[in-house]
Amino acid sequence: MSTLDATRAELALIVLYLNKAEARDKICRAIQYGSKFLSNGQPGTAQNVDKSTSLARKVFRLFKFVNDLHGLISPVPQGTPLPLALLGKSKNALLSTFLFLDQIVWLGRTGIYKNKERTELIGRISLFCWMGSSICTTLVELGELRRLSKSMKKLEKNLKDSDKHKNEEYCAKLQKSNERTLALVKAGLDIVVAVGLLQLAPKKVTPRVTGALGFATSFISCYQADKVVLCVAVASITTQVQGKLKWEACFAHQA
Template sequence: MSVVKSRDEVALLVKFWNQTEGRDKFCKCLQYGCRGLAWLLMEEKDLAARLSALYKTTADSRKIFRLGKFLNEYLKLQQLFKSTDPQLDQLSKSLNVLNRAAFFAYWVCDNLSILSKIKVIKGDTPKLAKRAFLFWFLALVFGVLVELHKLQKNLDLQIQLQQQQQQQQSAAAKKNSSDGGEGEGERATAATSEALSKLGTERRNIALNIIKNCGDMITAGNGIELPHKILGFGFNDGLIGLGGFVSAFISCFQTYPAA
């Protein structure tokens, strides 16, 4: 039995790695994990230097594989503008458009930054990198606002369903006392319970997305020197590594195939 389970896990891991997004997030775990460990083990100079070299190389490699990713955002923006989804209210649509537009600008600057760094084009690499960090930070802020709006709608719907469930249970109890057996009331209550369960699952995903965005905000905020301006000092590589690793690990968890 253990052999079969091992083979299944290997198959799932290969399936995960074969996804472009999955491989990128795995490399992101490696990048930020090494960055945090290099800071943590700074007294072990040789090991810290090797970990630092690995994190920097992984960071540049990920940037190369993300060339042209702004096209993904272009398609997402097109879909948003064409969307007729009744659940996508005006505020949701506006926040999502701002989120995807900021990511579009981020990918463009990120692509130009790495092309400048490897001398494919002429450009001010540090300036392009800082501009990329700015758009990334804005995208993350809008991303958090998107999730908070989802959470508000989720909680409002939960209250409605809970009230509906109480009414259904009360009606079902009265009906059962008069004619006995399961009827429409029980089935309606079961459907409401299932809807409430789905809302709970959605809230967990919302919480994970908020944590993920906040983890990346540590890196993006430091890239635009936000903590320097507010706190008077920048975040160390240990904190940046932790934030990036947590964000990447959550992405891996969300992307990893269920079966």
């Protein structure tokens, strides 16, 4: 592959990444919390960027509550323990509520909805819902990691005489464990971010702390979104290659 082809492929991945509303939202989130870190709650350019970016992000989340509403009514995977299933559904319900209420907040911040006091109240309720969903996510990830750990230990016993890192099933479980650990870290940090946004502990969780942790979780979200895009890109390339091979085989057969 030439340098130009490699550059085209890299640019194609970037375009694919930026075409996702979720990816753009997470980039804006990083800008928002980075500005919050710089402003430390003080008036100025950084705080203006924080507020304007926060408002802009709400547009990306319009009707996004449908995603978690769909997850709420979807069947639970077989074998999922009841407590984890209930926590997962609670997370979906809380996150869907947060995203729905966030749209009302957007209407209030843009001046379409005129009741400012109620807008602020709805904003706080929505943040409590987000914090609740983050707590549920933390508990779900802890439970799933425990289940994964047990299954990996059981698999290790069966692979005593062979290299476990060459076993596809073990590697898949290990990768899943790493992904869930990252999700656990993000959810835990998001709880602290929510505490900061709600000003439940203003002396300990200052705007600067909130901004720093929010910035960190934004990068984690960008990384997670990037992995999804990469998987889609690989699948797309694989499909194209398979199609090309079929055409070549067809022409070869006709010849």
